[in-house]
Amino acid sequence: MNKLKIFNDPIYGFITIPNSLIFDLIQHKYFQRLRRITQMGMSYLVYPGAHHTRFHHAIGCVHLMQKAVNILRYKGVTISKEEEEALYIAILLHDIGHGPFSHAMEHSIVNGVSHEQISLLFMERLNEEFNGSLTLAIKMFKGEYERSFMCQLISSQLDIDRADYLKRDSFYTGVAEGNVNSERLITMLTVVDDNLVVEEKGIYSVEKFIIARRFMYWQVYLHKTGLVAEQLLMRVLMRAKELTKLGVKLDASKALLYFLNTDISIEDFTEDTLNIFQELDDYDIVSAMKLWKNHDDYVLSNLCDMIINRELLKIKIKGKVIKGKQLDKHIDVLMAEKNITKQEAEYFVFTGSIHNQAYEAKRQNINILYKTGKIQDIVKASDHLNLEALSKPVTKYYICYPK
Structure with a gap:
């Protein structure tokens, strides 16, 4: 049948x-x-x-x-x-x-x-x-x-x-x-x-x-908008993991908390880990961000708020490597304006690169x-x-x- x-x-x-x-x-x-x-x-x-x-x-x-x-x-x-x-x-x-x-x-x-x-x-x-x-x-x-x-x-x-x-x-x-x-x-x-x-x-x-x-x-x-949103999401999870390691209690689903509390590499992926991983999906992340946007931590709450309400960072794409001076300038402005540390400011000011190769002749x-x-x-x-x-x-x- x-x-x-x-x-x-x-x-x-x-x-x-x-x-x-x-x-x-x-x-x-x-x-x-x-x-x-x-x-x-x-x-x-x-x-x-x-x-x-x-x-x-x-x-x-x-x-x-x-x-x-x-x-x-x-x-x-x-x-x-x-x-x-x-x-x-x-x-x-x-x-x-x-x-x-x-x-x-x-x-x-x-x-x-x-x-x-x-x-x-x-x-x-x-x-x-x-x-x-x-x-x-x-x-x-x-x-x-x-x-x-x-x-x-x-x-x-x-x-x-x-x-x-x-x-x-x-x-x-x-x-x-x-x-x-x-x-x-x-x-x-x-x-x-x-x-x-x-x-x-x-x-x-x-x-x-x-x-x-x-x-x-x-x-x-x-x-560029999808790119900055994905970068923000990665930073939300990195910040959540960082805070959890410092002993800050975060509300989230059992599966998400497991991965925030545990360092997992391929060697650690036991059958139990796999079963917890299969409980994890988009809904866990969205519901966690909805809770975390009201958290006391400046970085976590702001990152979540940006994604949930689509008020994202500004992103500029260029053909050449972005100079450190340019990055430092934005970091200094944010530190002074929001009275936060350099490490916290780096969650909101960052650079990276993207690659596109439509056809790889050698592969x-x-x-x-x-x-x-x-x-x-x-x-x-x-x-x-x-x-x-x-x-x-x-x-x-x-x-x-x-x-």
Whole structure:
């Protein structure tokens, strides 16, 4: 019966669940948590429609993976039933380790533990629960399976993950420049010498895909308002952790308090920690900020107030590194004005950098297959002058300070 369940998705229409194991994984509390994790972090402060979740995205990825499997089989690529199921599991669970507001958590509450590492821990735990039926999927997720093209479908420069999130994020933000034709891209895929390649007639779809990715980074993912909001959120969590260590009592959910009170690195991620982590979502953070904005601590209350009421810091983005003199000037002004210490002022005045590289020519190239059988990297194959420029990394620098 489970196989008959369908989702109605605003992007692709009806999405069918391929089998009962996938259905049971979707039903699991670890996966259901993704309904409470926004896909785009703080971007809703810029684009009011950007409230879609990691749950949406993961289901969309399974739909696209089903299309990819059908297309490749149609083109004569052998994919066994076990491999097919493993591909669906790996793409379904690829983001299961994301913390609240997606990326803010990785840099402030857990010590440099990436969401990929936590995803793997969740998958290993589910593998025990589902009697080893995720073993092959885990191998593919780690990029260790001998059939490279399967690992490339899950993680590469033209993977199912990107094919869904670019289309989905562009839909929910209303930024039309990011809209890619995922279905056409997938239809153009084939396999040569165990590697994923794109047929020659799909070259323009790939160009559009790379350019759309660049637009989405500058216009959406690295938008200055979203950027400053995410920085403020990271600082809220850092300040909360700092105060907790000093013995200041903060009101928050049990799960959030655990991570504020405990230094967690990847070695400390026991099964108990994982179960507490799965209790943590966007709602814990928002409800904590609503309480903390009335706290006695100047830094914590002001940071929370800025996010809750969208009264953010001023941010300036420049092409060159920001001088320390400029930073010190803003810090001195704030210290004098609010009668706070330098350490407290540094929560409101800071610099950083952002990077955008739409295509990394040195990492798992996107290869074009010509009718003659020749294979060439997209940058060389394309007559689009911008593509070579898009493969060069661009770095910009920002400074944030109170208005």
